Amino acid sequence: MARYTHIIGWGKYVPSQVMTNHDLEKMVNTSDEWIRTRTGISERRIAGPKETTFSMALEASREALQVANFDPRDLDLIVVASATPDHIFPATACLLQDALGARHAAAFDLSAGCSGFVYALSVASQMMVAGTYKRALVVGAETLSRILDWTDRSTCVLFGDGAGAFVLAASETPGGLLSFVLGSDGSGGDLLIVPGGGSKLPASESTVQERLHFVKMNGREVFKFAARIMPKSAKQAIKAAGLESEDIELFIPHQANLRIIKSAAQAMDLPMERVFVNVDRYGNTSAASVPIAFCEAIEQNRLMPGDHVVLVGFGAGLTWGAAVVQWDRVLPTPKPKLKTLLRRWLGYRRASLSSFFRRLGRRIDTLWGIITGRRL
Numbered sequence: 032m033a034r035y036t037h038i039i040g041w042g043k044y045v046p047s048q049v050m051t052n053h054d055l056e057k058m059v060n061t062s063d064e065w066i067r068t069r070t071g072i073s074e075r076r077i078a079g080p081k082e083t084t085f086s087m088a089l090e091a092s093r094e095a096l097q098v099a100n101f102d103p104r105d106l107d108l109i110v111v112a113s114a115t116p117d118h119i120f121p122a123t124a125c126l127l128q129d130a131l132g133a134r135h136a137a138a139f140d141l142s143a144g145c146s147g148f149v150y151a152l153s154v155a156s157q158m159m160v161a162g163t164y165k166r167a168l169v170v171g172a173e174t175l176s177r178i179l180d181w182t183d184r185s186t187c188v189l190f191g192d193g194a195g196a197f198v199l200a201a202s203e204t205p206g207g208l209l210s211f212v213l214g215s216d217g218s219g220g221d222l223l224i225v226p227g228g229g230s231k232l233p234a235s236e237s238t239v240q241e242r243l244h245f246v247k248m249n250g251r252e253v254f255k256f257a258a259r260i261m262p263k264s265a266k267q268a269i270k271a272a273g274l275e276s277e278d279i280e281l282f283i284p285h286q287a288n289l290r291i292i293k294s295a296a297q298a299m300d301l302p303m304e305r306v307f308v309n310v311d312r313y314g315n316t317s318a319a320s321v322p323i324a325f326c327e328a329i330e331q332n333r334l335m336p337g338d339h340v341v342l343v344g345f346g347a348g349l350t351w352g353a354a355v356v357q358w359d360r361v362l363p364t365p366k367p368k369l370k371t372l373l374r375r376w377l378g379y380r381r382a383s384l385s386s387f388f389r390r391l392g393r394r395i396d397t398l399w400g401i402i403t404g405r406r407l
């Protein structure tokens with residue numbers, strides 16, 4: 032039975048429509064300066080009138096399947112993490128299954144707020160390690176612009192739309208998804224909530240008038256929670272993978288606020304050069320944020336075979352999820368400069384001597400695996 036799950040395909044989609052902070056200045060009482068200094072966001076993408084969570088998930092999935100060189104008919108499982116599905120039911124995953132022609136795949140949606148993608152990765156990976164499925168598509172997709180109150184400056188400036196997808200394959204080869212830490216604290220549910228539209232407060236004239244179908248958030252409390260839980264869960268996942276912080280080549284956190292990301296990096300003693308940030312261009316895309324960032328890290332040549340990557344999400348629920356990935360794909364992207372390659376391969380200046388040798392050993396092992404065809 033396969034004991035490991037590897038990421039063999041990845042794809043992202045962001046709408047072409049850009050909304051800048053200056054655009055928002057014309058809509059609510061805010062300023063580019065406030066948004067940039069408090070959040071690090073400069074602009075975000077907003078879905079066009081014909082775009083939905085499903086349509087964006089489809090674009091990202093097609094790209095991921097193409098990278099994996101994979102026929103959708105070979106998929107066993109599709110999981111879509113989203114807080115903004117097209118419908119309460121049917122699941123967006125089922126719409127995707129039909130559009131892709133993935134006729135042998137089980138499909139369902141997963142709701143865990145902004146942590147949804149890490150939760151979905153964990154669920155799919157466990158089902159694969161258990162031997163139930165061999166090939167899965169995991170997607171994080173959101174159209175948050177449709178549930179934002181565009182008169183509420185405390186929330187509407189923070190979020191954006193987009194989708195990201197991974198194709199996973201079960202394998203005997205060690206590596207891939209190494210560890211997961213998931214958690215929740217439902218006592219904080221009211222801190223980030225869409226109160227109306229569910230079975231408690233179904234849509235009515237009064238729920239619409241009271242704007243209960245929009246995101247309500249206690250930003251300050253969510254900030255405190257995030258700054259505490261991000262480094263804590265990341266450290267737990269690193270430990271569960273048998274690693275230490277200094278073994279991590281890239282940290283890909285949920286992109287909600289640059290201040291939260293910086294504080295987590297500091298608590299983990301990670302220099303910012305090992306942290307991936309794109310919140311400036313997309314804002315918070317909830318469950319889509321981690322896979323979009325992962326795809327961009329690949330596009331920017333930030334990952335090398337053998338690298339260890341930590342993914343962390345946090346959000347509504349409250350929930351959190353962290354995962355450690357050993358990256359083992361040889362990428363079809365342009366090669367970085369020799370100097371950059373050497374610096375990455377031989378470790379960072381801040382690494383200790385023992386971590387340097389551990390890292391070197393892993394690199395040689397990975398290279399040997401690729402040469403002998405032991406790796407995917």
Ligand code: UT7
Pocket residue numbers: 060061062065066069070145184185186188223248249250251252253254257287288315317345346347
């Ligand atoms: O995926 C998880 C989702 N959520 C998050 O991760 C959000 C976590 N929280 C945050 O990122 C931050 O708390 C915010 C960015 C939401 C807010 O930053 P803050 O530094 O915590 O600001 P604050 O809420 O303490 O508000 C400071 C001031 C307030 O004015 P007063 O009461 O001091 O006069 C707000 O009314 O800033 C005001 N304010 C704004 N001013 C201009 C709030 N939103 C805006 C705005 N433009 N857009």
